[in-house]
Amino acid sequence: MRRGRLFVISGPSGVGKSSLCRALLDRCPNLMLSVSCTTRPPRPGEEDGVDYHFLSREAFERLIAQGAFLEWAHVHGHLYGTRRADVERARNEGRDVLLEIDWQGAKQVLARMPDALWIFIVPPSLDTLRERLVRRGKDAPEVIARRIQAAQEELAHADEAHHRIVNDDFARALEELVSLICPERAAS
Ligand code: 5GP
Numbered sequence: 001m002r003r004g005r006l007f008v009i010s011g012p013s014g015v016g017k018s019s020l021c022r023a024l025l026d027r028c029p030n031l032m033l034s035v036s037c038t039t040r041p042p043r044p045g046e047e048d049g050v051d052y053h054f055l056s057r058e059a060f061e062r063l064i065a066q067g068a069f070l071e072w073a074h075v076h077g078h079l080y081g082t083r084r085a086d087v088e089r090a091r092n093e094g095r096d097v098l099l100e101i102d103w104q105g106a107k108q109v110l111a112r113m114p115d116a117l118w119i120f121i122v123p124p125s126l127d128t129l130r131e132r133l134v135r136r137g138k139d140a141p142e143v144i145a146r147r148i149q150a151a152q153e154e155l156a157h158a159d160e161a162h163h164r165i166v167n168d169d170f171a172r173a174l175e176e177l178v179s180l181i182c183p184e185r186a187a188s
Helices: 017-027 057-065 084-092 103-112 126-136 141-155 170-181
Strands: 006-010 031-033 069-075 078-083 096-100 117-122 163-166
Touching: 006 017, 006 103, 017 031, 017 096, 017 170, 057 069, 057 078, 069 084, 069 103, 078 084, 078 103, 084 096, 096 103, 103 117, 117 170, 126 141, 163 170
Parallel strands: 006 096, 006 117, 031 096, 117 163
Antiparallel strands: 069 078
16 A cells, blocks of 8 residues: 655644645545644634644643654644654555644654655735734734744745745635645646
8 A cells, every 4th residue: 555645734823724724635535634732722612632632731741751743842832743653554544644733843744754745835925914813813912913923933934845835815825735735636
């Protein structure tokens, strides 16, 4: 059986990564999204085991000590990480795996699994990003301010990825992603 491929999607929060990834999963039937671990508390509507594995700091640190993470990082004041076993199992079963993680995690993945493809989603401008974060209405103003700063930091690493996709038009950005990840499903 063919070993599944590994795709890493990064980009600042508010850039539309999650919506693009959801749409991508609908288009590419062999692709699955890896569920990350985090110490961030769940937002309203988020489900444990579906959106994230929500862990205490102690539980997360235990997994670090056990070497269970393919990558992990501090993001926006919390710990986030991808369990190596989940990725290995899916790839060994022939499934393609999508990681939606930050640039620090992406670099660790590339160092450990150099066959991974890293795609970076960039906003048309920082102003558009600010508007999207405010409109999303999920976070308090000081959280948004912190995320804008983090976005600038994240964007500074866009050039290190294999591909950059500007999310100025959702449908077009999605087509670009599909043509990179499952070209057999791309619109002709
Ligand atoms: P949020 O808290 O909004 O769900 O995610 C914040 C950021 O954490 C996202 O932009 C995402 O890139 C990053 N992130 C989510 N899961 C992981 C992970 O497993 N590892 C790393 N390094 N970053 C992650």
